[in-house]
Amino acid sequence: MKDFDEALRAFAAEVGSDGAVCVRGGATRWSLGGEPAPSTREVQAPAGVVEFEPAEMTVRVRAGTPVAELHEKLAAAGQRTALPERAGSTVGGALMAGESSIARLGLGPVRDALLQARYVCADGRLASAGAGTVKNVSGFDLCRLLVGSLGTLGLVGEVLVRTVPVGESERWVRVRNADPAEARSCFTAASVLWDGNDVWALLSGYEVDVDDDLGRLEGLGACEEVAGPPELPAHRWSCSPAEAAAFASSNGAAGPFVAEIGVGVVHASEPQLPGPVAPGVAELNRRFKERFDPDGRLNPGRDPLRKP
Amino acid sequence: MASTLASATRRVLGSRRRGTRDTTRPSDNPADAALVDDLIEAVGADRVRADTAARYLASRDASIYRDGNAGPVCYPGSTSDVVACIKVASRHGRAVSPRGAGTGLAGGAAPLGQPVVLSMTRMDKLLELDLDNGVAWVQPGMVNLDLTRALAPYGVHYAPDPSSQAACTIGGNVANNSGGPHCLAYGVTSAHVLAVEVVLSDASVVTLGDLTAEPVGYDLRGAFVGSEGMCGIATAVAVRLTPNPSAVQTMLLSFGDVSDAAATVSAIIAAGIVPAAIEMLDQRCVVAVEDFAQAGYPRDAAAVLLVEVDGATGGVAIASEKVAAIAWSHQAMNVHTAADEAERARLWKGRKSAFGAVANVMPDYYLHDTVVPRTRLVEVLERIYEIVERYDLMVLNVFHAGDGNLHPILAYDSRVPGTEERVHAAGREIIEMSLDMGGALSGEHGIGVEKRDHMARMFSEVDLEQQNRLRASFDPYCRMNPGKVMPSAHSCSDIAALRASDASGVWG
Known part of the structure; x- marks a missing residue:
């Protein structure tokens, strides 16, 4: 219990031990996996950076902290996290949505970023999963289970997240009518986006390597430096990298799109049709929910199987 | 055709075995005879052993734990063999413990309560190489280093590299969420497993995870990796392929004081450098390694650091210069960079043979x-x-x-x-x-x-109870590798499973 500070205990008390509750972060992905059931009591996770030790490359932060605020603090030490920044999005919300940053090639997926979680269980008690170190295999890996769970298994109050160094040089470039596979093979490519014609790449790393890769991209076509990625269509598709690379030819009905090459996320104008879920997988999902939240009080109405 | 013949032979063998008591492959545990017969009927005589030697070998791993006790040992050749074995074990009220190469150091593969042991080493094939998705599907018994060797012609590798990589299997790596020196920059097994085909304790087959960027549902793949054989048995694993870096530099830093070496490690990380690996050996280990493998480590150093930086050429040069500067500022005795691939291999050989070297001490x-x-x-x-x-x-x-x-x-x-x-x-x-x-x-x-x-x-009581919920969601009856990980107060069903296996499997 000594690990749970006052903010966490107050959060647990607010959640209590009965009645349906849903957590509101920045509400940027509020309907992901379904809208919270109407008239569910809303709670908010505590906010604030608890501890940042740059030489450890980890940060302990409360779940209600805006990602942008966290990153501003980390930037002073030349670091950031793998969490995506959406206007107003929170650390807890980003972890529970489980969607990766557009720079996933460079930063890694969100699912690998969580090292330790302190959370309120369905019965209102506080639990801790994972460890305070960058490496840990002590018992079953609840942290992986919590990422992307939409707050349906436990309500995260405080987390320890891995940080990554910000590249010495970071530049977005746009190359007209280029082969995205070529751009993907650049070592410093932290993001390669493709709309069927043009490629946008975020190069991040040592300046000398970024300059080398810029030279390679210039060889692919008309190349210009840009402020950032293109406007992304509203809907997020989850594809395999090979499907994303062949997206233009196979998904004419999706409308204009931007595919994340090497990752598989595709931002398209039309929503992705839900694919079939194997009965065995659906059954396991049901069993997890039932074991962790037998009364169904945590974020009712939301279901990770119904993403996106 | 071949498989039809094989299964016909299998049926003949099976029926003959039931008629005449086991003479060719004596089981020295008479109470297991019916179980062994059923296992042979299910998967064939060449895939089941119940003799003392086989069971002895399957009772231990590389840990110092000596109280493991294997029941009959099966060597499945396919997912359907695994399904069949689990069904038979379940019918006989016996638990099932999977096993890779047995290189584990925590007793995870030491079977408790005479379960049916499934030795996965015959399922050792590379099933599919999918370079478009940067993925290889492999069977769980494939040896870690064999996979990396098989991938070499394609310019990619499998990043997790435990010290036992010449012997340990991918299935064992998945069970233990194994690491290795290069996990510093590349992450542990969990970060390299995209999907796993698993046979659950009810003998159903499910695939956890998939090759898409963000699979729907709970991250069951992530929950399964590191579950030490207690959530099911992996029968196929989709591993992520990592492109080989275009430049690598391996450095040996030696120090007159252990504290200076340790402080150098912190300083490297604090400088925002993430080397591929930073390994440390203290003097006693350096001497043992030199006696054993002649890796070229300085015997008079109180500690050495083996630092590897990789990536693109320019950045690697800068990073290694920075590492050297940090070492010098921490009173390094010497900073040496491997001149060529042969020297690099020799430096790593020293590190990787450290455990063998101890035997000389x-x-x-x-x-x-x-x-x-x-x-x-x-x-x-x-x-x-x-x-x-x-x-x-x-x-x-x-x-x-x-x-x-x-x-x-x-x-x-x-x-x-x-x-x-x-x-x-x-x-x-x-x-x-x-x-x-x-x-x-x-x-x-x-x-x-x-x-x-x-x-x-x-962990607190609540924390452990939460972990147990994860395990129980996969295996409500605690039939898979019971008695591990969770302390006894949290393994009530384990105790029941162990007791059940004792009751039906007493052998003298």
Whole structure:
């Protein structure tokens, strides 16, 4: 219990031990996996950076902290996290949505970023999963289970997240009518986006390597430096990298799109049709929910199987 | 055609075996005879062994734990063999324990309560190479290094590289969420497994995860990796392929003082450099390695750091210059960069043969595995030397310094009365000290039997109950590799499973 500070205990008390509750972060992905059931009591996770030790490359932060605020603090030490920044999005919300940053090639997926979680269980008690170190295999890996769970298994109050160094040089470039596979093979490519014609790449790393890769991209076509990625269509598709690379030819009905090459996320104008879920997988999902939240009080109405 | 013939032969053998009592493959456990017959009927005589030798071999792993007790041992060749074995075991009320190469160091593969053991080593094929998705589907019995060798022509590799990589299997790596030196930059097994085909305890087959960027539903793949065989048996694994870096530099930094070496590690990380690996060996280990493998480590150094930086050429040059500067500013005796691939291989050979080298020093050793915050390495090493000295033991330190993953090796001679007790007492203190420093029980070896009873020191009752919910969601009846990881108070169903297996499997 000594690990749970006052903010966490107050959060647990607010959640209590009965009645349906849903957590509101920045509400940027509020309907992901379904809208919270109407008239569910809303709670908010505590906010604030608890501890940042740059030489450890980890940060302990409360779940209600805006990602942008966290990153501003980390930037002073030349670091950031793998969490995506959406206007107003929170650390807890980003972890529970489980969607990766557009720079996933460079930063890694969100699912690998969580090292330790302190959370309120369905019965209102506080639990801790994972460890305070960058490496840990002590018992079953609840942290992986919590990422992307939409707050349906436990309500995260405080987390320890891995940080990554910000590249010495970071530049977005746009190359007209280029082969995205070529751009993907650049070592410093932290993001390669493709709309069927043009490629946008975020190069991040040592300046000398970024300059080398810029030279390679210039060889692919008309190349210009840009402020950032293109406007992304509203809907997020989850594809395999090979499907994303062949997206233009196979998904004419999706409308204009931007595919994340090497990752598989595709931002398209039309929503992705839900694919079939194997009965065995659906059954396991049901069993997890039932074991962790037998009364169904945590974020009712939301279901990770119904993403996106 | 061949498979039809094989299954016909199998049926004939099976029926003959039931008529005439086992004479060709005697089981020295008569109470298991019916179980063995059913297993043979299910998967064929060439895939089942119940003799003492086979069971003895399947009763241990590379840990010092000696109380494992295997029932009949099966060697499935396919997912359907695994399904069939689990069905038979279940019908006989027996638990099932999977097993890879048995290189685990925590007793995770030591079967408890005479379960049916499934040795996965015959399922050792590379099933599919999918370069468009950067993925390979492999069977669980494939040896880690065999996979990397098979991938070499394509310019990619499988990143996790445990010290036992020449013997350990991918399935065992998945069960233990294994690490290795290069996990500092590339991440542990969990980060490299995209999907797993699993046979659950009810003999159903499910695929957890898939090749898409963000699979729907709970991350069951992530929950399964590291579950030490207690959530099901992996029968196919989709692993992520990592492109080989275009440039690599391996450096050997030597120090006159262990604290300077440890401080150098923290300083490298603090400078925003993430090397592919930072390994540390203290003097006693350096000497043992030199005697054994002649890797070219300086015997007079109190500690050496093996640092590898990789990436694109320009950045690698800059990073290695920075590492060298940091080392010099921490009173390094010498900074040496491997001149060519041969020297690089020799430096790594020293590190990877460290555990073998210990055999030249003392007949027995106990290898520990805890993690501490990497900023506290100096303090932690001082404490380890202090503890070991107090117990009048010898310690060799060789470990993944970059991520704070300690591997103190307590070397001893078990023939000296009272030594093992001192080894265990010192080990316990090292574990408790690591936890007091804000660390973790295990960084890559897992909990198994070895650290099961330390779990309550790291986790509260509520925490353990939450972990048990994960396991019970996969296996409500605790039939898969029972008795591991969770301390006894949290394994009520395990106890029932172990008792059930004892009741039907008493052998004299």
